[in-house]
Amino acid sequence: MNKETSRILKRIDALGEISDDKQCLSRFYGTKSHKKARKKLLKWMAKAGMQTSTDIVGNVKGVLKSSNPNAKHFMIGSHYDSVFNAGKYDGPLGIILGIEIAHAFSKQNTELPFHLHVCAFADEEGCRFNIAYLGSSLIAGNFNKNWLKKEDDYGYSLSRLMKKNKGDFKDINKNIIPPESWLGYFEPHIEQGPVLCDENTAVCLVSGIAAQNRVNITWKGISGHAGTYPMDLRNDALCAASEFILGVENLGKQNKEKLVTTVGKIKSEPNVSNVIPGLVSHSLDLRSPNNKFLENITKTLYYKALKIAEERHIELQWEIMQSNPSVTCNNQLKEALATSIKKYNKKLIEIPSGAGHDAVMLSNVAPVSMLFIRCKEGISHNPEEYVSPEDIETSFKVSFDFINELAKKNEYE
Ligand SMILES: [Zn+2]
Numbered sequence: 001m002n003k004e005t006s007r008i009l010k011r012i013d014a015l016g017e018i019s020d021d022k023q024c025l026s027r028f029y030g031t032k033s034h035k036k037a038r039k040k041l042l043k044w045m046a047k048a049g050m051q052t053s054t055d056i057v058g059n060v061k062g063v064l065k066s067s068n069p070n071a072k073h074f075m076i077g078s079h080y081d082s083v084f085n086a087g088k089y090d091g092p093l094g095i096i097l098g099i100e101i102a103h104a105f106s107k108q109n110t111e112l113p114f115h116l117h118v119c120a121f122a123d124e125e126g127c128r129f130n131i132a133y134l135g136s137s138l139i140a141g142n143f144n145k146n147w148l149k150k151e152d153d154y155g156y157s158l159s160r161l162m163k164k165n166k167g168d169f170k171d172i173n174k175n176i177i178p179p180e181s182w183l184g185y186f187e188p189h190i191e192q193g194p195v196l197c198d199e200n201t202a203v204c205l206v207s208g209i210a211a212q213n214r215v216n217i218t219w220k221g222i223s224g225h226a227g228t229y230p231m232d233l234r235n236d237a238l239c240a241a242s243e244f245i246l247g248v249e250n251l252g253k254q255n256k257e258k259l260v261t262t263v264g265k266i267k268s269e270p271n272v273s274n275v276i277p278g279l280v281s282h283s284l285d286l287r288s289p290n291n292k293f294l295e296n297i298t299k300t301l302y303y304k305a306l307k308i309a310e311e312r313h314i315e316l317q318w319e320i321m322q323s324n325p326s327v328t329c330n331n332q333l334k335e336a337l338a339t340s341i342k343k344y345n346k347k348l349i350e351i352p353s354g355a356g357h358d359a360v361m362l363s364n365v366a367p368v369s370m371l372f373i374r375c376k377e378g379i380s381h382n383p384e385e386y387v388s389p390e391d392i393e394t395s396f397k398v399s400f401d402f403i404n405e406l407a408k409k410n411e412y413e
Pocket residue numbers: 079090091124189
């Protein structure tokens with residue numbers, strides 16, 4: 001194993017140890033462990049020779065500056081928050097690879113024709129506030145101020161959390177790198193699916209990222225005594241939600257070639273066995289490679305929810321939390337990455353990403369590119385998540401060569 005790979009592995013393990021839960025890896029946005037991870041990342045970036053900073057959302061940023069003041073910007077990034085009971089590679093692998101690449105450049109003392117940034121995005125999973133990409137949306141100048149009012153499950157608001165970070169809400173979408181100054185964005189990330197294992201290949205190109213809609217749905221019925229209310233006089237919010245959720249699954253199954261549908265989070269009140277549920281809220285996650293189709297499906301489900309609510313005399317609230325169109329990776333960057341893959345990997349394949357990534361937000365300002373890295377059996381969002389040292393070594397060689405070849409071109413202004 002070369003020294004880069006062994007350092008990457010050590011750092012992945014070290015970050016994987018930082019968790020809010022003793023039993024498993026859980027590092028939600030803005031928690032104690034999240035802040036601890038932030039400090040570690042800052043230290044590693046500084047060690048790699050980068051100028052470091054953080055921002056109001058909690059992104060950790062490092063940069064190797066070009067001496068050319070008009071140089072464009074190139075960023076390598078991924079996220080350092082996690083889901084509950086997570087694996088340690090999802091997110092951190094991309095950041096740590098980026099730090100290692102920057103380290104290699106600063107060691108060589110190479111004069112860079114572009115400013116090379118590494119960004120560890122504070123929140124991508126959206127587990128705490130049910131809003132994905134909080135970190136990268138700030139970098140892309142797309143932070144929606146309405147999000148500040150959002151609260152987590154314990155009533156703690158996003159604005160309260162962010163007030164503890166450096167920065168000003170007023171300027172939240174200012175001081176960003178303007179689109180014309182971007183050279184590109186690159187995100188190495190585990191595949192989180194089984195294709196690379198099936199194809200027996202360590203890495204691959206990513207063609208693009210599926211469109212995604214996130215909706216919060218609330219059903220307001222009437223709570224009542226489970227023993228005294230006759231069945232036909234009830235306004236049971238949980239039964240309404242259940243009818244809807246099975247409809248969501250059905251629609252997904254009917255359109256499985258181009259759609260996945262998930263209700264992953266649900267809250268029922270008062271949530272006791274002898275009371276009819278009066279208030280239920282749940283998430284809805286819809287994804288498709290086809291923007292128009294996703295728009296139509298979202299409307300279809302909205303009308304279905306309205307109908308159920310009307311028939312069951314339930315009040316419905318439908319709140320679209322996020323709507324991200326599909327993303328196509330930049331052709332020029334993809335070609336350059338393909339050349340590097342061919343040097344260090346026997347096979348070259350290209351697949352789309354069903355999972356969302358920070359590249360979605362960055363695509364609003366920069367040409368984006370992604371490299372997928374094989375994870376064992378395609379398992380992710382799970383402690384069983386695993387990437388072999390050999391595959392990490394390949395991903396480092398490919399990623400470094402990709403950036404190095406871009407740097408050799410020296411024609412960016
Ligand atoms: Zn991820």
